[in-house]
Amino acid sequence: MERTFVMVKPDGVQRALVGEVIRRFEAKGFTLVGLKMVQVSRELAEKHYDVHRERPFFGSLVNFIISAPVVAMVWEGKGVIAAARKIIGATNPLNAEPGTIRGDYGVDIGRNLIHGSDAPETAAQEVSLWFGDELANWEPTIK
Ligand code: CMP
Numbered sequence: 001m002e003r004t005f006v007m008v009k010p011d012g013v014q015r016a017l018v019g020e021v022i023r024r025f026e027a028k029g030f031t032l033v034g035l036k037m038v039q040v041s042r043e044l045a046e047k048h049y050d051v052h053r054e055r056p057f058f059g060s061l062v063n064f065i066i067s068a069p070v071v072a073m074v075w076e077g078k079g080v081i082a083a084a085r086k087i088i089g090a091t092n093p094l095n096a097e098p099g100t101i102r103g104d105y106g107v108d109i110g111r112n113l114i115h116g117s118d119a120p121e122t123a124a125q126e127v128s129l130w131f132g133d134e135l136a137n138w139e140p141t142i143k
Contacts, residue, residue, distance in 0.1 A: 003033065003074055003135075004081045005117045005126035006088075010068035012113035013037075017105060018071050021114060024087055024101065025075050034074030034127075034135045040066050047129060051122075060110065072130050081123050084116040 006025070008018050022032070038044075045065045052058050075084060089100025093112050096103035106113050117123035127135075 001076050002078065002080050002120075002123075003076045003127055004084045004123045005115075005130060006073045006075055006084055007115040007130075008071040008073075009111075009113055009115060010064065010070060011111045012105075013069055013071055015105065015113070017101070017113060020105075021071075021101060022073075025073075025084070028077075028083065028087065030075045030077040030080050030083070031138070031140060032073060033076045033138070034131045035071070036131075037069050037071050038130075039069050042066055044129070048126065057110065064110065074127050074131055074135055081117060081120055085118065088114050088116045 006021070008021050012018065012021065026032070040048075042062065045062045046053075049058065049061055049065070052061065055061075077083075087101060089096030089102035091102075091112060092109045093102040093106030094109075096106070098104060101114055102112050117126050
């Protein structure tokens with residue numbers, strides 16, 4: 001079954017949006033298979049955002065992610081990678097549609113509250129980087 005990585009960033013944690021994020025993914029019908037609060041190391045942040053290493057905002061992005069705890073999650077379900085991107089909304093919250101998390105709660109591209117894997121390859125890499133084999137294998141049995 002498809003899995004994706006979702007991280008509530010320090011601003012999302014401090015705005016008390018963790019519950020709202022979980023609610024939206026649960027309400028859609030996805031299954032939570034990994035969840036932890038992490039004080040991210042510089043090494044992990046740099047690995048996670050390696051694709052942006054040459055971008056001018058790389059340093060400030062890494063410094064922000066390590067500045068305070070994040071909440072890392074893995075969600076499972078049919079089409080969850082693309083669906084998570086829709087639930088989260090466009091990278092720049094000012095371009096994100098109302099009804100999306102970034103569209104409803106954000107205004108700043110550097111403080112866009114939440115990260116979601118953008119494609120199957122990055123989802124696999126990020127799930128492995130953040131969780132290794134610490135994931136739950138379960139399926140809801142109560143409908
Ligand atoms: P995220 O989905 O975590 O992936 C990369 C992050 O880089 C992105 O969300 C933004 O928070 C950040 N980012 C992208 N473009 C810019 C920018 N122009 N200035 C600052 N941060 C950016």
